[in-house]
Amino acid sequence: MKNEKLVGLEELQKIVSDLKSDGKKIVQCHGVFDLLHVGHIRHFKAARKFGDVLIVTVTPDKYVNKGPHRPAFPEKLRAEVLASLGVVDYVAVNKWQTAVETIKLLKPNVYVKGSDYSNADEDFSKGITAEEKAIKAVGGEIKFTDEITFSSSNLINKHLHVFPKETEDYLDEFSKKFTSKQVIDYLEKIKNLKILVIGEAIIDEYQYGQTIGKAGKEPIVALKYIETERFAGGTLAIANHLANFCDNVGLFTLLGEKDSQADFINKHLNKKVKKYFHYKKNAPTIIKRRFLEAAPLKKLLEFYVFDDMELEPAQARELCGHLEKILHEYDLVIVADFGHGMLNKDLINLISRKAKFLAVNTQSNAGNMGYNIITKYPRIDYVCTDEREIRLASLDKNSALEALIKNLSKKISCGKIITTTGPLGCIIFSSNGLVKIPAFSEIVIDTMGAGDAFLSITAPLVATGVPMEIIGFVGNAVGALKVKIIGNKEPIDKVALYKYITSLMA
Structure with a gap:
């Protein structure tokens, strides 16, 4: 059975436009969401409080820049899981590498990211800076939630066994000696x-x-x-x-x-x-x-x-x-x-x-x-x-x-x-x-x-x-x-x- 929350970007654009005409305040979250966890759910609940309707856009498989073993779950499954959440109103798979063009297309009132993106200097992709510029250009604002955070990558590495045991053991030991920042x-x-x-x-x-x-x-x-x-x-x-x-x-x-x-x-x-x-x-x-x-x-x-x-x-x-x-x-x-x-x-x-x-x-x-x-x-x-x-x-x-x-x-x-x-x-x-x-x-x-x-x-x-x-x-x-x-x-x-x-x- 088709989930009516799952829509294409162009359809979502029309939905957002109609909702805004009715005086609704639109909130957008964006990300990979490769392994949905409690941190994501709390993030969505906190984001929902900034407006009336929560839309979530998902990074497509070809642009998931987390290495050869990712994403662990294809875009359709990631979108389907998000659409099953009661707190989420609409879900669409993005067609660009970042959310910048998506923000320009959908024109939400609020764009929300987690607290780990609040310091732009720590974002080596500089994506959050471009996204903040995009949301302001369409008359919106950026907000950051401050909920408990987990790492999908950590959960995938530890529990989905994407690597042989020898590699998993090595990565575990290496990560005890050094940090990714180092x-x-x-x-x-x-x-x-x-x-x-x-x-x-x-x-x-x-x-x-x-x-x-x-x-x-x-x-x-x-x-x-x-x-x-x-x-x-x-x-x-x-x-x-x-x-x-x-x-x-x-x-x-x-x-x-x-x-x-x-x-x-x-x-x-x-x-x-x-x-x-x-x-x-x-x-x-x-x-x-x-x-x-x-x-x-x-x-x-x-x-x-x-x-x-x-x-x-x-x-x-x-x-x-x-x-x-x-x-x-x-x-x-x-x-x-x-x-x-x-x-x-x-x-x-x-x-x-x-x-x-x-x-x-x-x-x-x-x-x-x-x-x-x-x-x-x-x-x-x-x-x-x-x-x-x-x-x-x-x-x-x-x-x-x-x-x-x-x-x-x-x-x-x-x-x-x-x-x-x-x-x-x-x-x-x-x-x-x-x-x-x-x-x-x-x-x-x-x-x-x-x-x-x-x-x-x-x-x-x-x-x-x-x-x-x-x-x-x-x-x-x-x-x-x-x-x-x-x-x-x-x-x-x-x-x-x-x-x-x-x-x-x-």
């Missing part, structure tokens, strides 16, 4: 770091198709073409991630002299990033073209469009000369070495000597397998890598990973290493020993670029002396957000990360 404060402190990203620019191209069967005369799979998407990858993606957290990001990268893709790159690179572009002679900008089954998302084949030969000596000297002039300007240098010919021995030695703080990832991929290992860097302050790259650098396929990490630390004289281990999470190594942190990602759409995102956000934290366990926790949170994004379609959003951290530690 973690977020550390992330805020990287804002003014001057960071230089060095490495190849890559265009990631996804060509989607639908399998239609085996080709008639060849032993190959045939697909019906659907569409193509292109993303700014490689160091372009790293710079974009960083620009969401830091105000001073430089990118020293190599494009191709022919087919440079410069227009695409300039369009998709954050405007805050300072560009130091060089162009490899007689070579294209690197494109990694992947062919995918669209649904379910499966990669089938990959082409590399690139020239992976080392730079000509004259051009290598040109890059060295340019780097020598700018390295001293940056507090942190992040090298993402994809092994496609940009970083020769002279450039590596220069960066290792001159960088104030050096973070490095050397990626092993189909284009350089076994030839691009971390030991070619004579000095590194922080290594961010994965298990396969540790084993390649150690020439050891079977030994315990923990032992290999310790041995590699001695070999390259690097005291801080984080090794990502896919669905198992990561292992952090420092002078305090080894600590394993389980993964937070229950939903994986696409793993491409997850390591680059992990490196991007953890390197500034290491450079500023943040405790390594916090860094590993943040890295895993970043990874969990990234694997829900197809390719490098969008960078890690700061507000989304902060909300996810808050949700994990509730």
Whole structure:
């Protein structure tokens, strides 16, 4: 049976308009309400006292910014539960990310939030400030209730078992050592770091198709073409991630002299990033073209469009000369070495000597397998890598990973290493020993670029002396957000990360 309290936004707009014409005072509450609890009910009862009619709008699923495991309940169920409350008169699912446009549409007399929103300075999304401006613009006022508060995130984490027990136990112990505010404060402190990203620019191209069967005369799979998407990858993606957290990001990268893709790159690179572009002679900008089954998302084949030969000596000297002039300007240098010919021995030695703080990832991929290992860097302050790259650098396929990490630390004289281990999470190594942190990602759409995102956000934290366990926790949170994004379609959003951290530690 349809609940007549459940209405669409446009229908609710007409209802509100008619009620106001009859002299009724309209009160609006808005939120996710992912797990209804006594705090919500008291909030609604208190809000109802500010007027005659209480309407509640609900954040739609696609905009619930609390991490990959949320919402626990879909929007229709959340709205249905709210509509079953006697204190609530009407419920509608919002269609925007925030309540701002909804307030402008409905024009309530009073907009009500809980006491935890009363201090706008503590709202890192700045949403309450925008909502207060919106309600005043339509002639209304904002009010705050002062009722008992509970955390839906805490209740969901503790009682709905959205994570495996190992992860639940870890989060419980981690939350006893640190608060979400401490973690977020550390992330805020990287804002003014001057960071230089060095490495190849890559265009990631996804060509989607639908399998239609085996080709008639060849032993190959045939697909019906659907569409193509292109993303700014490689160091372009790293710079974009960083620009969401830091105000001073430089990118020293190599494009191709022919087919440079410069227009695409300039369009998709954050405007805050300072560009130091060089162009490899007689070579294209690197494109990694992947062919995918669209649904379910499966990669089938990959082409590399690139020239992976080392730079000509004259051009290598040109890059060295340019780097020598700018390295001293940056507090942190992040090298993402994809092994496609940009970083020769002279450039590596220069960066290792001159960088104030050096973070490095050397990626092993189909284009350089076994030839691009971390030991070619004579000095590194922080290594961010994965298990396969540790084993390649150690020439050891079977030994315990923990032992290999310790041995590699001695070999390259690097005291801080984080090794990502896919669905198992990561292992952090420092002078305090080894600590394993389980993964937070229950939903994986696409793993491409997850390591680059992990490196991007953890390197500034290491450079500023943040405790390594916090860094590993943040890295895993970043990874969990990234694997829900197809390719490098969008960078890690700061507000989304902060909300996810808050949700994990509730």
